[in-house]
Amino acid sequence: MSxxxxxxxxAVDQPIEAIHVPIEAWIAAFVAMFIGYLLFSENGFLLxxxxxxxxxxxxxxxxxxxxxxx
Amino acid sequence: MHTNPVSIxxxxxxAGAAAGLLAALFFLTVSQSTLDEAIAFEEQASRQQDSETVxxxxxxxxxxxxxxxxxxxxGAVVASLLYxxxxxxxxxxxxxxxxxxxxxxxxFGRASQLALMxxxxxxxxxxxxxxxxxxxxxxxxxxxxxxxxxxxxxxxxIAVVTGLVVLYRWLKTRFDRPTAQVLVAAASVISFVxxxxxxxxxxxxxxxxxxxxxxxxxxxxxxxxxxxxWGGLGLFTGWLLSRGGKLLDLRQ
Numbered sequence: 001m002s003x004x005x006x007x008x009x010x011a012v013d014q015p016i017e018a019i020h021v022p023i024e025a026w027i028a029a030f031v032a033m034f035i036g037y038l039l040f041s042e043n044g045f046l047l048x049x050x051x052x053x054x055x056x057x058x059x060x061x062x063x064x065x066x067x068x069x070x
Numbered sequence: 071m072h073t074n075p076v077s078i079x080x081x082x083x084x085a086g087a088a089a090g091l092l093a094a095l096f097f098l099t100v101s102q103s104t105l106d107e108a109i110a111f112e113e114q115a116s117r118q119q120d121s122e123t124v125x126x127x128x129x130x131x132x133x134x135x136x137x138x139x140x141x142x143x144x145g146a147v148v149a150s151l152l153y154x155x156x157x158x159x160x161x162x163x164x165x166x167x168x169x170x171x172x173x174x175x176x177x178f179g180r181a182s183q184l185a186l187m188x189x190x191x192x193x194x195x196x197x198x199x200x201x202x203x204x205x206x207x208x209x210x211x212x213x214x215x216x217x218x219x220x221x222x223x224x225x226x227x228i229a230v231v232t233g234l235v236v237l238y239r240w241l242k243t244r245f246d247r248p249t250a251q252v253l254v255a256a257a258s259v260i261s262f263v264x265x266x267x268x269x270x271x272x273x274x275x276x277x278x279x280x281x282x283x284x285x286x287x288x289x290x291x292x293x294x295x296x297x298x299x300w301g302g303l304g305l306f307t308g309w310l311l312s313r314g315g316k317l318l319d320l321r322q
Contacts, residue, residue, distance in 0.1 A: 021075045021167045028079070029163040032156040039152060041221060043213045056137035059205070060105060061149020064097050065299075066193070066202030066292035068220045070210030 040067045078169075079162035081310040082303070086158020087151055089302025093295050094150035101291040102143065105204055107284055109139075112206030115277065154299055161188060161303055171239065178308035185304020187231045193296035195227040195262060196220060200272050202292030207285065208274045216273060223269050230261045 040062045042051060062069050137145065165184055172180040200220050208216070237257055241250035276285060 016170045018170045019073050019075055019166045021163060025075050025079060025163050029160045032159040036156045041217050043217055052136060057145040058149045060142045060146035063105060063205060064101050064146060064292060064295050065153055066197060068216040070208055070213040
């Protein structure tokens, strides 16, 4: 386990190949960001009704992550 | 070596959840008491105001919270895990896309470098311009305006960090490494100062008698929460992409 194998040693000196990230992964990342916005930063800017409950549930969390809140 | 984007993103999301768990532990052991103190201060202040206006302190005008304090504690733990996991998904996607452009020679180093950039762009810069506030600080009337400037500042600082990486790679093709590093350091200072100056001033009004040390403690703890999250995300992702990942491979 402690000795690196040959592939690991040579990989250091060679430029590594680019990884193709499919569009689905980017969509997932944007969805994740949007969910993050809704959970942490939504104060009635996009949603007005029915969001109060989620807002209050995550209230301590959003404060502890430094997100603006009233 | 991992070249499958889905495997990288999954690992980063797992790493993020683990980092979020550490942030939740920090909340439960350290910052929750600060938050409780701030809420106690807020309630005391509103009671005083009520007794001044009504003239009778025995009348209980305190509004019942929509979600109890106990449930909000569970909410904070869930929020920490989600913050870590969601950040992990975004981090993993970006990591897969830019991995070959990051200067370190190992995945552990590359993940750490990207996490450091993420921490700087999404935690340090916002903390300088719009520092965190405990409950009881800030006017509900301008919360949407504060949210917009906060979110756009996040976007701008991510754009600046991206631009600086592109600039550094271009400078390296034209100059020797130390010169390129000095030039990119100068460009960083100029561009971040420009963003901090351009964005609207913080409109948060701190109540006059709010304890300064409590506000300071809360702000430092909020930044620490983000440091734990980003630090954990970078280190755990790096570990899962190297040695630790073998544990996951066995199950696949």
